[in-house]
Amino acid sequence: MTVSRRQFLMISGLTVGGVVVYGSLPAALWLYQNNKLDDEQTDPAAYQAGKYQWAMIVDIEKCIGCRRCLSACEQENHVPHEPELYRTWLERYEIAADGSLQAELITKTDLGFEPDNDSLNGFFVPKLCQQCANPPCVSVCPLNATFRTDDGVILMDQERCIGCKYCVVACPYGARFLNPETLVVDKCTFCYHRITQGLPPACVQACPRGARSFGNLLEPEDPVRQRLLDESLQVIRPSLGTKPRVYYTGLREGVR
């Protein structure tokens, strides 16, 4: 069969035209619907994640190790009352006479502390999910069940998680645990349900010494942002490159 030049051009022109029309229809539809979503999101009551970058500063010198943050977190987030399951936890460090650090985990049921006669001094380090900007837990999740929101919080999709605990192993800070009640991985959310309503996280609210402060790095007048610009704040294990969003003051070398 022979096809004249004219026929060839005509058929190819029609094909290209068809493809363009065929392709543009779903694109137009998609654009139309997306615009509609944008309209819905301009509702002033709705929370706009793009306007926030949440961060926390923990002042180690202020912490008295009272565990009020632990119980507040447990009550707010329904963390099982078991000795080793925490969304936020507390470590107690003692500085021995030879300068070495000894760490112990403070459990929810501890009352007093046995003073160690060899220790000269010490401090407490409250810890929680460091809300890394470069989170290893998100990278390893085989189901994308954990993800970083636009406002810089690492959240869990509890419906999607299968409890494989890859993220528990991957987290260098030990911030994740398998919830024995739901059988999926649980972690600190910076009290996402509170901060999106303008409330501080429960641990921040509960701290009697103001050792935890919480704020939005995109708000120029925010005290946390100001402190981050003015002071020399530290993060735990910066060499890992996880870029935590939980900053510390008075963090000694040896705190891991």
Next chain:
Amino acid sequence: MSKLPQNPLITMGLAVVALAVFIFGWILLDAFLAPYLDQPGSRVSFQEIAQASVMERQVSYLGTEQCGDCHQTILGEWLESEHCTVVCESCHGSGGLHVEESTSMIVNTSADLCITCHEACCSRPDDFPQVVSAEHCGGFSCIHCHNPMCPDVGGAPPSIHTVYKGVDCRICHGTQGFHPAPADHAQRPIESCTHCHEQGGDTQ
């Protein structure tokens, strides 16, 4: 392979008809699917759904302002005290259920609650008030002397004070404590204190 019609007009006509059928079909299909596609959130990713479900969780740690709506008097007292940085729910537990279902709050009057903050510990900052509870009061409940809402007692108890009924004198006047009894009192039975110290304080 079938032969193309020799007349280019027929070829073009066929192509136009095919395109028209296709476009019409697409519009029909879209109209049919519209109710489903137009569901709110239908184009939202599963991560956004998860994010929204986290945001919907119930707040149970309410904050002092809400406590003050009902408990104004005690809030006023607390605001003036040194404990004004310790929010209500720190000691009394979260208030969510209390407000919704009128469940009772935790009122722990034992020293166990106080010493979670105030037991002496080398890891605590030096400027924070700390006691070795065994020496300070023998583990006796703090609220006999300190009002938790306003804990400052303005120094040690007055030199002459009435006998606290049911309180072991030795808590403060044992061999250790605020005001230890003389050494020769160590062997005397507790019942005999009030023989001489009827109103408390020094014997005249």
